[in-house]
Amino acid sequence: MFDRPQADAAGQPDRLTLRILATTDLHMHVLGYDYFANRPAPHLGLSRTAALISRARDAVPNCLLFDNGDFLQGSPMGDYLAEASEAGNRRIHPAIAAMNALDYDAATFGNHDFSYGLGFLRRTVEAAGFHYVASNLSVSKPLPSVPELILRRRFRDHCGQPQDLRIGVLGFLPPQTVEWEPGLKADARIEDILTAARAGISRLRAAGSDLIVALSHSGIGALEPAPMMENASTALAALPGIDVVIAGHTHRVFPAPDHPAGPGIDTARGTLAGKPAVMAGFWGSHLGIIDLDLQREAGGWRIAAATSRAEPVSGTEDHRAVATPALAAHRETLRHFRRRVGRTERPLSSYFTLIGNDPGLRLVAMAQRWHVRHALRGTRWQGLPILSAVAPFRAGGRGGPQH
Template sequence: MSLTLTRRGFLAGTAGMIALHPFSVRAAANQAHLRIMETTDLHVHVFPYDYYADRPTDQVGLSRTADLINGIRAEATNALLLDNGDFLQGNPMGDYIAYERGMKEGDTHPIIAAMNTLGYDASTLGNHEFNYGLDFLVKSLAGANFPVVCANIAKSLGASPREDETFLPPYVIVEREIVDGAGNSHPIRIGFIGFVPPQVMTWDRRHLEGNVAARDILEAARAWVPQMREEGADIVIALSHSGIGAADASDGMENASVPLAAVEGIDAILTGHNHLVFPSSAFAELAGVDIEKGTLMGTPATMGGFWGSHMGLIDLMLERDGAGWRVLSHVSEARPIYKRNEDRTTTALAEDVPAVLAAAQMEHDETLAYVRRAVGKTDAPLHSYFALVADDPSVQIVSNAQVWYIAQMMAGTEHEGLPILSAAAPFKAGGRGGPEYYTDVAAGDVAIKNVADLYLYPNTVRAVRITGATVKDWLERSAGMFNQIDVGAQDAPLLNPDFPSYNFDVIDGVEYQIDLSQPSKFDNKGNPINPEANRIVNLMFDGQPIDPAQEFIVATNNYRASGGGNFPGANDSTVVFDGPDTNRDVIVRYIVEKGTVSPRADGNWRFAPVDGATVIFETGPNGAAYAAEVPGVSIEEAGMADTGFARFRISL
């Protein structure tokens, strides 16, 4: 049985009542305007709500994207709605369903229930669909009223992709009725094929090893797309949960969408995984990418942001000939659900669709209770009042979690056995945020929403491989946080006000001192200004002076590893692991796994003595309660500043 493409009974006869897209206006007999809508990387964001901050937000939510979807359907006679993967995991609602409620036979996952209300035509798997294991995935997909396809994950591999026993159908060909410019209906066969990064076999090794195997994306596409054409697909749409990256193909590419778009037989490609928007200037310099035309290798493409922030859209003008349908022209875009104002506030550009909210209302309420109750305990306070002057528990727990995670990711790789260090910086450390802008979680219960205090940004975990010499320079860059202090100086200002706290990386796993009598080796932007300076002294690893030639794995985040802050050794050339998980999710998993965490700062860094000198720094007044416990430094109160900050003195 065939269905009209609108899936809402919209017929050409109503066209005069609404504003139509130019393609619909221009379409002649035997020509049809087809709109392809994409959501991608929803990560369980049904509601416009930040569960970590425990407050509403205009920046996320399928309930808002749904408003755009409904609007698009009203603008043309033929429309498809597709999802590009990473819908099942990625916020506390996903964790609540997986770890607390579970999925019994017959249960419907809330994100699936919400998607069902919108009438999706198809979806593919993202890498995060595997995070909770295959049994959970199968039970979740059972509730979908739409096909889910994936061509490069197999229960068993054959001699060629076509001989694989795929985990899900590699593709699906659906029969639809499409309305042409004269108002006549015609049959059309549309094929959807899906792909996921083969790196899932590393990222979710514990769930997948011995159960499934992954093929290279391009290898799978080159085998299956011709078969789809042989079976009569008029149009083939690739659902590529793979980012926009290099144009030159290589085995096992994670971000393979550009060469994938060049595979003969693919008419349009939906991308994701990057958590970016296409077309946009983010991809302006890449080979094979045309952001003006919205194409990859000449093929129409889109990427709809993440968490429901955008809806990707490809408009195709199709023409019917003796051989079926072909693409005459196209337009690609990504429509946002909000805009960011000059004053950093946001304005909503879409409203909630009540049916989408209703589909997950019960689970939303249960998730709120979940994030507000304890998921673990800490046996020491988690505060950041002294994070800029001494080793600190709020940074320590981040480092502990990053090392725990990266150790698992390095297992079975060529990097296994190398020592793992962790670089982490304090985010809530006063400054422009004011005297209350600090992490402060008492010993005892830790709730999920407390993790937002520990890690403000939705960064993802990465790891770099660098030498001991580069570790030292990384720390030299961090030490720009401090002013140079002369011997005998009295109450000199300690902190460089132009140096952001998020660039003050502490590297855990080594021990070191910072000699403030030396000038900074780098300026505030990371450019060398005093090449011979050596603020980092007594740098030790495993009780011995660090070997400049020894190699280390350093756990960090995507911002730092991709060059953010301009740190020595932190760039794309040194990255050996680009994780799919956010640092915040890793911290939550770490707390859940450990039950009780011990984030006491281990005092692995401190200031070197500077004869007769004292320095002054400011922090939140509530820090006074913890001053006596700060490791490696003697701190005394020095009055209040006019700004509401408390002043403290350190004798160097």
């Protein structure tokens, strides 16, 4: 499963294998636990993905590990920690502690990383032992991130000799993030992904990068470029100077037989516009693996061959160094969400919420309306009609039971 690629047997001094590993859309699933079902989830969580990371590194020592964003929000533990931070609890965030334990090389932001506000995000990533790269983001009060990054790494070639490489890294998130998170509008500007990429490529190449990896928190969409694309990973891969694309945002697995094909999208070879690419699902369900066979020529290193795959999590054992920093927050989250807030005489579910009346959602809507009505008492708005909008956390369908 994680064997050294066949190219390693060549024993050539000007060839080396570089393995790129990637996670994406973890959404605060540090542990393999389903808080909504209140039970362990055996095939999810960074603590489970960590076992794949360890085995992949053992097989190919020349390794880089990246995270592609949306790590901070998306589970009850994430919500609880954000509330605790507002109450004054400023411990190192378990997601960052876990990623530090795994020795990530770099990461980028996703749109949901801004859901709790810039202040919370800033405090969280200040403790990261790796760089965050945000190439199309600018904020009034800078985050601890850089627009581009060069990783200087010493790898071993096929003869065991050391070779120094400079790996350029760019990171992107959807421009629509400022619309989805209205609180960002006054403090942030998010540039078109392709426009920012062209500028970043130019700077990285001028600085001597041997390869450029794009951390694209963006889905796999059209090959033809368009302004302000949300799902720009295919068009991004087509830009001259981009060598590898890590995609995300849409919670798909690529390459995979069921991934939609299209111009520039090769679901069998795992390429976008001919460049090696991967998308590693969501919630720690998969580990993205790209193996590059690099050859040194007069002009520098080039990709002679590449393979891409998304390896699913299969074990149920937690990686101790990753799980331990999250255990206290996990127990606190369980206590918080197991509090009794009411009693129902019949079961509530969201099985058919998309096609009919959902008593569970109706209960949530009533509770929201009750809360707002009481909050408005004594104000000039107390007589206004109250609209309560609700949506299911899960509705199943083609996205599966976790969707």
